Amino acid sequence: MSHAPVTVALETRPLEWPEAARKQVEEALTHYPNRRSAVLPALWIAQRTWGWIPPGALRLVARTVELPEPEVFGIATFYTMFNLQPVGRHHLQLCMTVSCSLVGADRLYEHLRRRLGIEHGETTPDGRFTLRKVECLAACGNGPCMQVNEDYYENLDEAAVDRILERLK
Amino acid sequence: MSRGPLLFKDIDTPGLAGLEVYRGLGGYEALAEVLAKMSPDDCIEVVKASGLRGRGGAGFPTGLKWSFVPKDTPKPKYLVCNADESEPGTFKDRELIEKDPHLLIEGMILAARAIGANVGYVYLRGEFAWIQRILDRAIAEAYEAGLLGPSVAGTGFRLDLYTHLGAGAYICGEETALLSSLEGYRGQPRLKPPFPAVEGLYRCPTIVNNVETLMNVPGILANGAAWYRQWGTEKSPGTKIFSVSGPVRRPGNYELPLGVPLSTLLNEHCGGMRDGFKVKAVIPGGSSVPPLPASLLDTPLDFESLNAAGTYLGSGGVIVIDDRTCIVDALWNITRFYRHESCGKCTPCREGTYWMAEVFERLERGRGRSSDIDLLDEVADNILGKSFCPLGDGAAMPVMGAIRHFREEFEYHVTHRRCRVNRRREELDALRSAPSAVEVTA
Numbered sequence: 001m002s003h004a005p006v007t008v009a010l011e012t013r014p015l016e017w018p019e020a021a022r023k024q025v026e027e028a029l030t031h032y033p034n035r036r037s038a039v040l041p042a043l044w045i046a047q048r049t050w051g052w053i054p055p056g057a058l059r060l061v062a063r064t065v066e067l068p069e070p071e072v073f074g075i076a077t078f079y080t081m082f083n084l085q086p087v088g089r090h091h092l093q094l095c096m097t098v099s100c101s102l103v104g105a106d107r108l109y110e111h112l113r114r115r116l117g118i119e120h121g122e123t124t125p126d127g128r129f130t131l132r133k134v135e136c137l138a139a140c141g142n143g144p145c146m147q148v149n150e151d152y153y154e155n156l157d158e159a160a161v162d163r164i165l166e167r168l169k
Numbered sequence: 170m171s172r173g174p175l176l177f178k179d180i181d182t183p184g185l186a187g188l189e190v191y192r193g194l195g196g197y198e199a200l201a202e203v204l205a206k207m208s209p210d211d212c213i214e215v216v217k218a219s220g221l222r223g224r225g226g227a228g229f230p231t232g233l234k235w236s237f238v239p240k241d242t243p244k245p246k247y248l249v250c251n252a253d254e255s256e257p258g259t260f261k262d263r264e265l266i267e268k269d270p271h272l273l274i275e276g277m278i279l280a281a282r283a284i285g286a287n288v289g290y291v292y293l294r295g296e297f298a299w300i301q302r303i304l305d306r307a308i309a310e311a312y313e314a315g316l317l318g319p320s321v322a323g324t325g326f327r328l329d330l331y332t333h334l335g336a337g338a339y340i341c342g343e344e345t346a347l348l349s350s351l352e353g354y355r356g357q358p359r360l361k362p363p364f365p366a367v368e369g370l371y372r373c374p375t376i377v378n379n380v381e382t383l384m385n386v387p388g389i390l391a392n393g394a395a396w397y398r399q400w401g402t403e404k405s406p407g408t409k410i411f412s413v414s415g416p417v418r419r420p421g422n423y424e425l426p427l428g429v430p431l432s433t434l435l436n437e438h439c440g441g442m443r444d445g446f447k448v449k450a451v452i453p454g455g456s457s458v459p460p461l462p463a464s465l466l467d468t469p470l471d472f473e474s475l476n477a478a479g480t481y482l483g484s485g486g487v488i489v490i491d492d493r494t495c496i497v498d499a500l501w502n503i504t505r506f507y508r509h510e511s512c513g514k515c516t517p518c519r520e521g522t523y524w525m526a527e528v529f530e531r532l533e534r535g536r537g538r539s540s541d542i543d544l545l546d547e548v549a550d551n552i553l554g555k556s557f558c559p560l561g562d563g564a565a566m567p568v569m570g571a572i573r574h575f576r577e578e579f580e581y582h583v584t585h586r587r588c589r590v591n592r593r594r595e596e597l598d599a600l601r602s603a604p605s606a607v608e609v610t611a
Binding site: 031033034036037038039040041043044065067074075078079080081082096097098099101102103104106107110111134135136137138139140141142143147150151152 | 254255256257258259260262263290294295296297298299331333334335336337338339350351352353354355356371412413414415416420421422456486488489490491494499502503506509510512593596597600601
């Protein structure tokens with residue numbers, strides 16, 4: 001897959017699951033006949049807990065599902081939605097695939113990069129926004145579409161995007 | 170107003186995602202009776218007779234797939250619902266689950282019982298976390314009502330259902346890659362055979378069915394195969410949900426009997442093209458299938474007619490490309506998608522998608538060579554059928570189809586060193602040359 005190379009932040013603080021997250025992980029483990037299958041749920045819980053997946057969380061997930069750390073690293077890097085680098089509070093993920101492109105996604109991306117002063121993969125200096133071009137979000141009939149963290153925003157134009165940015169403090 | 174004969178009949182009913190409204194409309198009504206009166210083999214036979222074919226893209230006969238599960242095995246069996254919906258142009262499963270999650274649960278109960286599975290998973294694409302929450306709520310309601318758990322509807326049949334969230338990988342819509350992902354590996358496909366029905370999840374017999382496929386099962390088992398066959402054609406019975414995108418007046422999901430002409434879908438249901446746009450090409454089955462030129466818009470939307478026209482029904486993702494869009498630019502976009510999503514396992518797909526994107530870029534930037542069109546065709550042909558899974562085929566087929574139907578427009582790029590039309594580029598250039606009217610936030 002053609003992703004940007006991943007560099008691991010130098011962050012060695014050991015992490016433990018906070019109580020609420022630990023309960024979620026334990027619940028996830030009951031869904032499968034082995035611990036390994038809970039690796040994606042555990043990575044999701046880690047990302048929701050810390051906003052991204054710091055190296056300490058990767059090690060915690062590896063311990064939790066009883067897999068070698070490099071293996072968990074290999075899994076986490078395979079999937080595009082796991083953030084192994086910190087992202088802004090609002091992760092703007094704009095679909096650029098064909099259907100959205102046919103109804104103006106490229107114009108919207110241009111608008112966003114000018115408005116925020118950042119390019120694909122970058123974060124504003126105040127840590128508020130990260131901008132990313134992504135592939136199809138299954139919102140083709142309501143394009144252009146942007147996912148912000150876990151929420152979908154559809155039928156977008158420049159004015160709608162501006163209103164959304166205002167609201168996301 | 171009803172939006173379709175079967176799955177979309179009540180889809181816009183307020184509160185349908187809740188058990189009470191679903192039951193009020195007859196949901197779960199026939200479940201106990203079907204479970205009591207029909208043996209698992211009866212169920213498989215009825216689904217076979219209905220002619221239902223997979224609605225996720227491959228179109229494999231559903232009842233036949235179920236019949237491949239070995240009956241005399243001591244291993245547990247699994248049912249997996251493929252809700253990874255990632256094929257560009259396709260957005261039906263998300264509306265189905267979002268609005269009618271109990272129909273999926275009811276379909277999974279019946280399918281699980283037919284194949285003898287006591288555990289089912291719904292694999293949702295990672296971006297669907299919000300849909301997972303809706304489905305989890307419905308599953309919790311079904312447990313509370315005794316429709317899931319140790320004795321489904323008091324029949325003694327046990328079924329546990331879980332949702333599982335992917336994390337951003339188109340490849341996980343391919344069934345063996347999905348199973349790898351569900352087992353906690355990188356989502357890479359496995360060689361078939363053995364097919365999942367014999368050796369799937371945790372090396373146990375597993376059936377993987379698409380959301381729309383499973384949602385058709387309750388109606389078929391309650392009303393019979395003949396009832397289902399009142400819609401569609403002899404060889405393609407039933408309805409299909411078509412997801413329409415591009416510059417039409419009313420894009421969206423439409424449930425129509427199979428066999429309806431593409432032009433009827435676009436003109437009568439979608440209201441035709443937006444003002445100032447004409448159809449140049451239509452990709453009828455998600456981005457993995459060859460485009461149809463405007464001259465073939467009367468093609469009936471069913472498996473056989475689309476095959477005869479050189480393309481596929483696929484997932485029913487209908488992408489409409491207008492006459493001011495450059496076909497080479499559109500296919501470059503699609504090729505970048507496959508380059509990004511190739512899992513890297515097979516050389517023809519991993520390297521071929523890369524090289525196709527390179528050649529597209531050259532053509533689009535006015536640096537194309539006269540040999541490039543044949544080169545594209547040749548690279549595509551060297552991917553087609555030469556990889557583990559259909560992702561590579563999906564990358565190759567639209568390119569080969571576009572060259573077949575629009576070769577002249579490809580050649581224009583070489584002879585004139587620019588696109589014949591490209592409204593996307595024009596809009597972008599106009600925006601870039603305009604003085605910056607927006608201020609930097611922050």
